[in-house]
Amino acid sequence: MTELPLIGEAVAVAAEPRLAGARIGVVTFPGTLDDRDAARAVRLAGATAVELWHGDAELGDVDAVIIPGGFSYGDYLRAGAIARFAPLMSKIIDAANSDAKLPVLGICNGFQILTESHLLPGSMIKNDHLKFLCRDQVLRVENTNTAWTLDYQAGQEITIPLKNQDGQYIADEKTLDALEAEGRVVFRYVGFNPNGSRRDIAGISNAAGNVVGLMPHPEHAVEPGFGPESLDGIGGSDTDGLGFFTSVLNKIVGGDK
Numbered sequence: 546m547t548e549l550p551l552i553g554e555a556v557a558v559a560a561e562p563r564l565a566g567a568r569i570g571v572v573t574f575p576g577t578l579d580d581r582d583a584a585r586a587v588r589l590a591g592a593t594a595v596e597l598w599h600g601d602a603e604l605g606d607v608d609a610v611i612i613p614g615g616f617s618y619g620d621y622l623r624a625g626a627i628a629r630f631a632p633l634m635s636k637i638i639d640a641a642n643s644d645a646k647l648p649v650l651g652i653c654n655g656f657q658i659l660t661e662s663h664l665l666p667g668s669m670i671k672n673d674h675l676k677f678l679c680r681d682q683v684l685r686v687e688n689t690n691t692a693w694t695l696d697y698q699a700g701q702e703i704t705i706p707l708k709n710q711d712g713q714y715i716a717d718e719k720t721l722d723a724l725e726a727e728g729r730v731v732f733r734y735v736g737f738n739p740n741g742s743r744r745d746i747a748g749i750s751n752a753a754g755n756v757v758g759l760m761p762h763p764e765h766a767v768e769p770g771f772g773p774e775s776l777d778g779i780g781g782s783d784t785d786g787l788g789f790f791t792s793v794l795n796k797i798v799g800g801d802k
């Protein structure tokens with residue numbers, strides 16, 4: 546398949562040749578929608594995107610994995626409930642829990658798959674208004690000490706697209722208190738809670754910080770002219786999502802962050 550040229554890719558690689566060797570796997574399930582955008586975001590950040598198929602028996606030589614958005618297995622039974630049992634998911638779960646602590650990012654349906662896989666606590670249920678919602682959403686980055694948020698400032702507000710029907714994050718009060726106490730609430734909705742998520746939670750991490758899941762889509766806000774406009778009218782925010790992908794690269798190559 547012909548890939549569109551990447552604005553700035555050559556520049557990124559030339560400026561940071563050490564990043565080009567990093568290999569980020571992007572998983573495709575039947576029904577995945579956003580794998581190509583996730584791979585493009587990886588390449589824009591300067592790394593190599595590696596296509597992974599849900600039925601693969603081995604993870605291969607990758608430094609991190611992205612589980613992208615969409616409707617894996619048609620969201621049948623419950624979003625992410627079938628994908629969790631894909632052969633590749635057992636490899637991802639093992640690698641995320643291993644001493645090597647493989648960085649894993651779940652975006653939207655990917656976040657749903659991570660909760661179903663028990664790599665992250667809690668569950669995703671229907672939006673409280675029971676409708677599919679698509680909008681540009683402001684988030685606050687609450688924790689910059691994860692593999693996927695190192696390049697943000699603590700408290701930084703970013704605007705990235707949100708598009709889902711099962712976006713309401715729930716967990717019991719004890720779990721929510723523990724997530725808050727351990728700094729594992731990584732992203733919170735700002736100004737408007739779009740789905741009834743408990744405590745305005747948009748994304749969380751595991752205890753080690755290598756596994757992160759969130760509902761909004763950073764991979765759709767990585768190129769000038771294509772991401773959301775700034776909601777406050779002051780300057781553009783169309784590349785606010787790129788920091789996820791540069792963060793994990795800096796982590797992999799042992800940069801100065």
Ligand SMILES: NC(=O)CC[C@H](N)C(=O)O
Nearest residue numbers: 614615653654709710711
């Ligand atoms: N954008 C997406 O990944 C959609 C996620 C999910 N299937 C939902 O609608 O809730």
